Amino acid sequence: MNGKGSAAPFSSSSELLCVLSMTHSQPLGNGARERSATLHLCKPLCIRAARHQGLTAGTEPQLRCGLWIVSPAIGLADVIEMAGVPTSAWPVAASSACGERNEGKHLMGGRPRLFADIAVEAAREAARRAGVDDQDPEIVRIGDRAVLRLADGHIIARVARSLDRLDSSRREVEIARWLTTEGLTVTRPLEGEQPYLAAGTVVSLWHAVEGDWTVPADLAAVLRRLHALRPPPNLALPELEPLERLDERIESAPALTAADRLTLRTLTRTLREDLADAAYVLPRAVIHGDANIGNVLRTSSGEVVLFDLEGLCWGPPEWDLAITAVYRDLGWHTDAEYERFCEVYGFDVTRLPRYQVLRAVRELRMTCWLAQKAGDSEEIAAEVRRRIADLKEPDRPRHWHPY
Structure with missing residues (x-):
């Protein structure tokens, strides 16, 4: 290859x-x-x-x-x-769909371009085609995809790292429109056919939402409503893949040593086997897939808006609930906040016999996600090293920083 x-x-x-x-x-x-x-x-x-x-x-x-x-x-x-x-x-782009380490980089004159540069170009091109002001796009964050502000902050562009995300980006737009018809307040895509193919990748454009970070109880209320919904027949949702893309991320992360990669690969294999034996209590439902507190905002009118709908799928609701529990375990939520979260939703996922497996999977995913950014700064690289060391010892206290 x-x-x-x-x-x-x-x-x-x-x-x-x-x-x-x-x-x-x-x-x-x-x-x-x-x-x-x-x-x-x-x-x-x-x-x-x-x-x-x-x-x-x-x-x-x-x-x-x-x-x-x-x-x-x-x-x-x-x-x-x-x-x-x-x-x-x-x-x-020369894609990482098969594990190439240059994900998110195009070659221009034989030299790789940074994904941030590609994202800006793609956002501008999509904006022009949508009739949106494309001047001075502002990068909000870069992770699995880039998020940029356009049109004086009124429009949000989400730029994938490669064309392999075309189907999931198209599905995210369809999901947002369906959830809106169901009365769930979610981020809204611009009208018209989406997403766009621009600068060799996939771009979707969304109406920006002004709001503030909220509390876990608000997230619980949104999840309770989401898990009760059933999609229309023409909206095919995938099944949850808890370890999706982890192998790819492990291979493509820029600052991992050979020993780090071996540790993460071994843990991935072990957890794949452990997940096969996991038993759940709640009935299978439509789940968000990445239901953390960073994916909801409370507007000035009091509405709680749900974001990042690309991972919506069929699966156990416990998967969504586990993120808040893990954040409590890491000290990112207080015990009181978590208790209220459980009261609002009506279930405490930590009572599952195999909760520790869900926690371990979540910690592994968080570590592999951050490893993609380890080349950005020594601070992030040190955090990744700390997390990998902790993953080797499940019972060791965590002192992780949120990113």
Whole structure:
């Protein structure tokens, strides 16, 4: 997957990235002479472009599949237009969909670009297409995706790290619109078809919400309502995957040592086995997936707004409730706040016989998430090292800092 000599036949349509390598001796519609070009596109787009040019696998020019780290060639606009591919769909980042360590970086002139730069470009392009002021986008935070403010803070752009998040971003927009019809107050996407393909990645635009951080009891009330809902038949929600993308994050985190990676991989395998034996009390429901206090705000009118809907799925409600319990265990919520949270929801997840397994999974996920940012500062790198050391000893007191 990492060498130019590698070539593989196309597999399933779920394969996320491939490379279309063309050498064409005929004019491409603009009098161009023979050129050799390499273009990153999603697989379906590659196939369309290749078929239009009469290219097939195993012939010359060759259609090759892999994750080559290359810069997009200049002068392919005609090929892309003839294939019906919008220019916003390329160049695509060399993605981490298969564990590559350069997630969120495009190559420009052979040099990687920071994801922050890509996010700004993508947000501006999406804003222009939506008719929104694209001047001076402000980065709010960067994690699994980037969040930026646009239009003097009235619009929020959420920018994915790669095109593999297209389906989940589209589903997030559909989820938000469904929950609004159900009377649940959630963040609202801009009207019209979304998300956008921009600067080689996926962007969704949302109405900003002005509000303040609230208390765990407010989160409990929102979760109680959410867990009672049933989605319409045309909204297919995935099943919960508690360890989703952990292997990828472990491999791509910039500052982990080989020993750190081994520790996290081993713990992931152990917890996968432990989760298989976990028993739950509450009936299966629609759950948020990342129901922490940072994903709700209370507005000046008293409404509590739920955010970050990308992870909504089917699963045990205990998964949502465990985050607040873990935050209490870490000292980020008080005992009184947690007690009130349990009263409002009507259940205390820490009474589960296997609560410690849920806690361990949550701690592992929190650590792997932060490890993606370990290269940002020595402070974060030290926090990641502290967390990994603690994960080796489940009973050791935690002195973790929230991020």
